[in-house]
Amino acid sequence: MPFMETSRRQRVAEYRAPVDKTPSWRTLVAGLDPVLAQSFRVSARCGCFMQAARSLNIKATLLRKQLAQLETQLQCSLFSHSDNGFTLSRDGLQLHAQLIALAHERDLPVIEQPLIRLAVAESILHDILGRDLVALLRRNASVRLDIITLDSELSLQAVSADVVVWLAGTDSPLPGPSFAVSQPQRLARLDYSPYIAKRYSRVASRPDSLDDLADFMLVQWQHDQQVESFRPWNSVVDQRLAGVVQLHSYELMLEMIRCSACIGLLPHYMSQFDRGLIALPGLFSQPMQRQVWMAVNADSRDEAGVQMIVELIHNTFNERREWFEG
Structure with a gap:
């Protein structure tokens, strides 16, 4: 009897205290690839x-591939998909809770973007640049970008930027920025003409001389x-x-x-930007031109983010080269 009682106690003990060889969520999280996590x-x-x-500045296809890799590594499904998007599964909620706890323990700082x-x-x-800047922000939601509009020579002289x-003018970038910059680069030469909306002007009634402008309202x-090169137009307005x-407001x-x-002075590319507007060439004998210049802050020109913006600007003007020709 004593022997049988001892054996029964051992079996109960073994049943009550099984060896759990399944790794805990905490252990799994600690060993995750930081990129996947x-x-x-x-x-x-x-x-x-x-x-x-x-937010991660990657393609959605790459993100889905990384998440699938994570699910394979953990051997569980982390998301419950529906027509309205997704929610976290029970395993996903557990993983998320452990990642938050681990982040608090390690006191991980937020990486500040320059x-x-x-x-x-x-x-x-x-x-010209607005649409491509919007596209940049759609691709990279973590970027920190301060966009400053220049509406006068005074604002150009006062600004500090990268x-x-x-x-x-077409011959010289002056007046330019007041801080140290790289050699200014020519991006495009712009020719200007009076413009009117097509729907308000039949071909036969469009003005073809300065005297004809008397029948139209001018907007400036x-x-x-x-702008010195706009003197012919400004004289008519004055x-x-x-x-x-x-x-x-330009807009x-x-x-x-x-x-x-109304009739207003606009760059020659405007018929490309807005098909509803048409130029009125031949009203002025003197050309009215300006040059688009770009320069980079001498102190920050080698920074990756600054080079990204410079590349975007070059690409934008190259893609719209036909806007500035002819």
């Missing part, structure tokens, strides 16, 4: 694969009043006793031309 953590926070990919300061002439930002894009962006609108000036039967 970050991809999962950001996806869980964003609740959207596309937004998570933007601030990139881009100063751009207002018209160039609106017409990359500057401005308008000046006030920044252009100070002589007006009626039928003229002065505006401080509003464009809207006035589109929707109010």
Whole structure:
């Protein structure tokens, strides 16, 4: 009997205290590839694969590949998919909780992205660079970008930036930035003409001489009043006793031309930017031209983020080369 009682106690003890050879979530998390762990953590926070990919500055296809690799490594499904997106599965919730706990224990700092300061002439930002800058932010949601608009020579002189894009004469970049910059680069030469909306002007009634402008309202962006090469146009505007609108907003000036039967001075590429606008060539015998210049801050020109913006600007102007020709 004593022997049988001892054996029974041993069996109970063995049953009550089995050896658990399954690794815990904590152990699994500690051994994860940091890149895969970050991809999962950001996806869980964003609740959207596309937004998570933007935040990580990678393609959505690569993100999904990394998450599939993580699920294979952990041998479980981390997401529950639906028509409205996804939610975390039970295993996904456990993994997310452990990653948060581990981050708190290690007190992991947020990686600060360097601030990139881009100063751009207002018209160039609106017409040429704006769309590609939006595309950049869609691809890289973690970038820190300070975009400064330049609407006068005074603002150009006062600005401090890493990359500057401005308008000046065709022969010289002066007046340019007041801080130390690299050698200014020519990006494009712009020719200017009066423009009118097609829907407000039949071919037979479009003005073909300065006298014909008397029948139309003129609109002027006030920044252009100070541009020496625009003297022919500015003289016509200054002589007006009626039928003229002065505006401080470039975008509003464009809207006035589109929707109010006004005539305004715009760069020659505008017919490419807005098919509803048409140039009125031949009204002025003197050419009205400006040059787009770019320079990079001498102290930050070698930084990766600054080079990324410079490359974007070069690519944008190269892709739109036909806008500036002819």
